[in-house]
Amino acid sequence: MRPTELSRRVLVSAFVLSTALGLTSCGTAEGPAAAGSSAPALSDEDVTLRLTWWGADARTARTQEAIEAFEAQHPTIDVVGEFSDWSGYWDKLATSTAGGNSPDVIQMDQLYLASYADRGVLADLGSLPQLDTSNLEASVLDTGRSGETLYGMPASTTAFAILVNQDLLDELGLALPDTTTWTWDDLTAFAQQVRAKSGGSIAGISPWNNEYSLRLAARQAGEELFTDGEVTISPETLAAYFQRSLDWVKNGAAQSASQFSEQASVAIDQSDFSTGKQAMTFTQVTQISAYAAATGGAKLTAVPIPAGDAGAEPYFYLKPGMYWTVSAQSEHPAEAALLVDFLVNSEEAATAIGTERGIPANPSVREFIAGTLTPEEKQAVDFVDTASENLGDAPQIVPNGASELDKIIQRYLLEVLFERQTPQAAAEAFISEVQSSIDAAS
């Protein structure tokens, strides 16, 4: 019974070895799709696909409906939907990919697209003829590329906007200035008016604090946040971005630093804007339905952010809400591509999913569902259509190594708002931290 000293040692090393080997052999991308030369074809046999997404119960129900519609069209393909919340989703995806067991079709966010694509675990969608990409506008489709290769099929687009609670303004007896021409100073002054008129209890606006807003700030200054894996925003522009929020906190346009910080990590239902303590908020326009529900049906309007000193050069761009990607580990890339094609291009999927994932990236699908939209959804679509008339080039996607970008922005912003760092110092530290994170990953 008792193992000898030697056999015990052998046992141990065998386990270590097998585990270590598992790590190395499974981590690499050797899926059929990566091989590339001949395009994979659909199988004659029964195939089971795993489709994964993050999101709450509403998304789950709608996606399950779309899956059923797909299975009805393709009786030999069985699709298992896997869902989880946002943060658990990425833990699970990373672990299962490391274990060589990733789902076939993966919902992907811009923050992570390059992190996965550049490490060879996503399939080249261009090599999969079952997926039709021709319907999408080039500038939208390009946001799914890392380098030249298309890894992510944009599922939806969205636009950065300011949501205004009209009911609240009416109560205060305030009228919004002309938002097609307004400047940052106009916005600040109006936000301060909200504060004054409400006797100090209602904030006008709250600081901006995410990747989309930072990119727009950079582009308004004629810069880009990232160019070819380098952080190219200047410290001055970044410092001004922080400074603007600091000014708002200090001059009453926004809530106090601690009040802002309190709602930084909560769901939109709990935000000051949703609870009627704030009149305007920066957000992606597609969130308007969620905010409308959270405010208990208040009348909301989406208006563009002030154009700043951007001049004549169009700086705005549409951000892909999310992508569909195919795993390079998938044994059925052809069927996976077929499923992605169905989700993005088919009217059946559009009927099931609606605008729950954002405004469909495919214009013909957008047209198809136009008749079924709620007033809020219609407003969002109109806003995107108007914005589309004056778009700049699509920016490069968030580089590999910068997937924590939103958290980093928030962290430095709070350092500034609580006056633990000057905007200038925070800007320099931010750039160096993000740059070294990107360098370490490549």
Added chain:
Amino acid sequence: MSLAELQQLTLRRPKGAPRPETPDDRAALGFLAPWVVGVLALTLGPMLVSLYLAFTDYNLLQDPNWVGLANFEHMLTDTRLHKALAVTFTYVLFGVPGQLAVALALALVLDRGMRGLTFYRSAFYLPSLLGSSVAIAMLWRLLFGGDGLVNQLLGAVGLEVDRSWISDPDTALSTIVLLHVWTFGSPMIIFLAGLRQIPRELYEAASTDGANLLQQFRAITLPLLTPIIFFNLVLAVINSFQSFTQAFIVSGGTGGPADATLFYTLYLYQEGFGAFRMGYASALAWLLVLIIGVFTAINFWASKRWVHYDD
């Protein structure tokens, strides 16, 4: 032979009789067989792999690259790590004694017996049932937010405060320490179980001899409870150094505001899963093992002076 007879026998056996000193290797292997298999098959392998990964650059999606001591060198200049260490040490320093003191005090009160005992015991355990629920994040905001209950209570006694305790970098950590103390249920239960194991006739004898409650506590309860106090202390230190869930839920996974609640394992998790630096995360894990190991060793060493075992 019944247990009672056995126990009678026990009392008759003269003290100091030689203990059988034959080694129990064979029996031990039998009793430990599941554990040995578990360690070899499930625990040791992954542990050694993570030790290996600590010396590599490993992003989860590609093969690990050997980088020698680079991960450990990076620790020296990693300011977020230093912040995380400061946060965690502060938490351990205040959270562990705070929670254990509350748990022991309430266990003693409950052990004495009082009206509604069963109800109290269940009620006191409720926070621990909820301790890792998502609802706690919302609840804590409700209590310690800018217009939360705490500030309302302060306002009621004439102290106007609008500080948001939970989101001010100066006070955010204190609210998590309080959350930790509030979930005193588990150590309380263990204390209670330990208290129940103290033979009652010792108390009876003592009170016949006229010892008062305090004397009974110091002469009987405290010494006989020391193995359990020690257990709770060791585990509380180990668990507090690894504390993750509460800060993760309350800060939404960020460790914010401004890294004020960046617990060590939260940072490790962000590095490993958020930034795909699993090699560095593994190095961080082993540094943590080293830190916890030192504290546990100190605990064991010191225990010889105050823990009473019956062997």
Added chain:
Amino acid sequence: MTDTVTLPAAPSSQTPQDGAAQTARTRGPGAAARARSVLRQAFMVAVVVLALYPVLWLVVSSLRPDGAIFGNSSLLLDTFEVENYTGGWTALGKPFSTYLLNSAVIVAGSVLGNLITCSMAAYAFARLRFRFQKPAFALMLVTIMLPVHVVIVPQYVLFAQVDAINTFLPLILPKFLATDAFFIFLMVQFIRGLPKELDEAARIDGAGHGRIFFQILLPLMTPALATTAIFTFLWTWNDFFSQLIYLTDPNKYTVPVALRTFVDAQSESSFGAMFAMSVVSIVPLLIVFAVGQKYLIRGIATTGIK
């Protein structure tokens, strides 16, 4: 039957009270004792309020419409919505009972596994003398110290190689291999608190280790076993991370995994449904605790009767 270690028939919670009353009598007049008792009750009520408020808030919130949950710290209901319960039960495509059942299976396996294997290992560490005892004990402690986030990936790879992903095996098997060192350590401490004369006497009487363990120590360890069972239940019931990682098919999802998907920072959330299902999922915990705590208390008293 009389015995020396345990109490006679009287319920054990009674005796300490008598002891307290007795001491109080010797110390002063009844009024002071009564004042102390009132004070103690008042203190207990205060602690109970602190402990109970959040739970009541959770229950009350689950009966509110979604929009009325936040910023509302009161415990009074204006409306009474059961929609969160009816809607939440089916919101994730499968009835919520699916997740409850999956959690129950995993919990049952875990409790059984921990009770058997951890107590065995604890007996060896606490009562036997064997080679490599100290290094083995130290190794056991180290396994508690390593954060789960760095071992989960190698462990996942291990289970992936034997095709055990998306089964309950990675969640239950470890418990049958005594990998929850916390409980081994817990029971070691309890066993070391039991009089060693008990097993030595039995040994002199010719009892083997099996008999000593099963017939003498296990009955005396009831409080420790109950603690282990209750904690294993609670922690497994609430464990999110490993269940999230290992289970992929929604048919196999467990309660904590399902609960998280009601709330998503990126899209519309259903807080009401999440609260409602949280309440539903706490009910089994409460029942287990209410039933289980009897054994924490009775421990010593019952062993004497057998």
